Amino acid sequence: MDLYLYNTLSLKKEKFVPLSDSHVGVYTCGPTVYNFAHLGNLRTYLFEDFLVRTLIYNNYKLKRVMNITDVGHLSGDMDMGEDKVETKAAREGRSAWDIAAYYTDAFQEDLELLNIIPPDIWCRVTDHINEQINLIKTLETKGYTYSTSDGIYFDTSKFPDYNRLSHLDLDELKEGARVEKNIEKKNPTDFAIWKFSPAGSKRQMEWSSPWGVGFPGWHLECSAMSLKYLGETFDIHCGGVDHINIHHTNEIAQSEAATGKKYVNYWLHGAFLNIIGGKKMAKSDDNFLTLDKALTKKGINPLAYRFAALQVHYRKPMEYSEASLLQAEKGLAALVLQVVGLGETIGKVDEVFRSDFQAAINEDLNMPQALAVLFKMLKSDLADSDKLAGVKNFDQVLGLSLIIQAKDLSIELEEESLPERIQFLIEKRRVARDEKNWSLADSLRVEINEAGYLVEDNSDGQIIKKK
Ligand code: AMP
Numbered sequence: 001m002d003l004y005l006y007n008t009l010s011l012k013k014e015k016f017v018p019l020s021d022s023h024v025g026v027y028t029c030g031p032t033v034y035n036f037a038h039l040g041n042l043r044t045y046l047f048e049d050f051l052v053r054t055l056i057y058n059n060y061k062l063k064r065v066m067n068i069t070d071v072g073h074l075s076g077d078m079d080m081g082e083d084k085v086e087t088k089a090a091r092e093g094r095s096a097w098d099i100a101a102y103y104t105d106a107f108q109e110d111l112e113l114l115n116i117i118p119p120d121i122w123c124r125v126t127d128h129i130n131e132q133i134n135l136i137k138t139l140e141t142k143g144y145t146y147s148t149s150d151g152i153y154f155d156t157s158k159f160p161d162y163n164r165l166s167h168l169d170l171d172e173l174k175e176g177a178r179v180e181k182n183i184e185k186k187n188p189t190d191f192a193i194w195k196f197s198p199a200g201s202k203r204q205m206e207w208s209s210p211w212g213v214g215f216p217g218w219h220l221e222c223s224a225m226s227l228k229y230l231g232e233t234f235d236i237h238c239g240g241v242d243h244i245n246i247h248h249t250n251e252i253a254q255s256e257a258a259t260g261k262k263y264v265n266y267w268l269h270g271a272f273l274n275i276i277g278g279k280k281m282a283k284s285d286d287n288f289l290t291l292d293k294a295l296t297k298k299g300i301n302p303l304a305y306r307f308a309a310l311q312v313h314y315r316k317p318m319e320y321s322e323a324s325l326l327q328a329e330k331g332l333a334a335l336v337l338q339v340v341g342l343g344e345t346i347g348k349v350d351e352v353f354r355s356d357f358q359a360a361i362n363e364d365l366n367m368p369q370a371l372a373v374l375f376k377m378l379k380s381d382l383a384d385s386d387k388l389a390g391v392k393n394f395d396q397v398l399g400l401s402l403i404i405q406a407k408d409l410s411i412e413l414e415e416e417s418l419p420e421r422i423q424f425l426i427e428k429r430r431v432a433r434d435e436k437n438w439s440l441a442d443s444l445r446v447e448i449n450e451a452g453y454l455v456e457d458n459s460d461g462q463i464i465k466k467k
């Protein structure tokens with residue numbers, strides 16, 4: 001079955017045709033590790049996971065690369081301001097390396113909690129300084145660079161079709177770039193590929209280069225590392241929509257200027273997670289919510305957030321509210337209960353539902369439609385064992401661990417059917433116990449007791465008895 005993906009380059013859904021039979025190259029812009037990822041960032045990584053799982057479902061073998069930005073991302077997008085990692089290190093009195101390592105671990109834990117499949121290659125910017133210096137040398141030899149008092153810049157006027165990804169006319173791009181003024185730049189859209197360490201101060205992270213001591217410009221890293229691991233031209237590059245006009249536009253310019261070849265065939269961008277009122281969730285704002293704060297600490301199954309993200313198409317903005325999250329938690333718990341009800345015998349996958357499911361995901365990752373197919377199948381008159389086979393098959397893409405969650409829960413449910421409210425509390429307590437959130441598990445036990453049930457724990461899980 002053909003797979004269609006919306007390509008920001010053409011502003012159209014296009015049939016996906018990989019460059020080679022051996023593998024599909026996918027590059028994902030990774031996090032800047034100076035803070036925890038917020039739910040907005042994680043929405044983008046979830047969308048990328050839906051993409052990855054859809055490609056795998058379509059039998060493609062992947063080679064996936066994700067960077068870790070541990071140096072060079074400045075507080076302003078236009079090469080001005082402070083390095084985010086160094087600033088945080090100074091504020092917390094820790095080394096920049098410690099800060100980067102700490103938030104890298106935290107990020108990888110979040111991905112695990114959300115069942116996001118990690119990339120094949122993680123690459124840290126600080127491990128690829130030579131590759132970045134070599135790329136600057138190539139750009140310099142080809143005449144694309146110039147020097148200012150604070151760094152080496154890429155001359156965007158030398159690169160034709162600089163706006164091919166943003167589809168903005170040059171004046172609009174220049175206007176956007178004018179916000180932070182640097183009078184030494186030849187064009188407002190020019191960007192730093194090497195920044196000099198400020199005179200008289202020593203940065204924690206700095207390297208010598210043919211142009212002076214300093215550090216690489218933020219955009220350069222993704223070009224240098226994708227070139228190294230995926231080659232001069234590769235299949236898919238993705239990120240959030242905020243990267244279209246500057247970061248990805250600059251990646252295309254410097255990569256294609258260096259190689260003379262098309263950089264990427266398909267550009268995919270995920271829409272924002274907004275808080276109510278349409279404001280983007282951002283690291284710099286106090287609307288910033290982490291997975292830990294919004295879910296895990298409250299005993300909410302982290303996969304409830306994945307379930308919520310599956311319900312909104314990745315190109316549509318998603319609105320965050322606590323109520324919508326609780327709704328998703330209930331919805332997921334109800335789904336797990338339905339799966340418990342199917343028993344444990346796995347039959348065969350119904351071909352009609354399977355192909356409807358694949359048609360949904362292959363239509364530009366239409367996960368809301370894919371979920372609708374799952375619910376329709378669960379309501380159908382298929383045998384329970386065949387429904388279970390369908391659940392198992394679809395969950396390869398949905399990534400909700402439905403069979404595992406159902407197994408855990410069924411151990412905990414007594415033979416006689418329990419009221420829905422008690423089932424919900426037991427499921428919530430199961431998650432709390434998995435997360436070793438003992439205080440929440442204890443308070444849920446009290447709640448279950450007050451509702452007339454006793455709960456005991458053993459090594460297999462919870463045992464529930466009527467008082
Ligand atoms: P950063 O760590 O800031 O480089 O961002 C990591 C990823 O999260 C990038 O792909 C961004 O485009 C994306 N992102 C940032 N804010 C949001 C948001 N509110 N909703 C969805 N994605 C976001």
Ligand code: ZN
Binds near residue numbers: 028029030222247
């Ligand atoms: Zn990038």
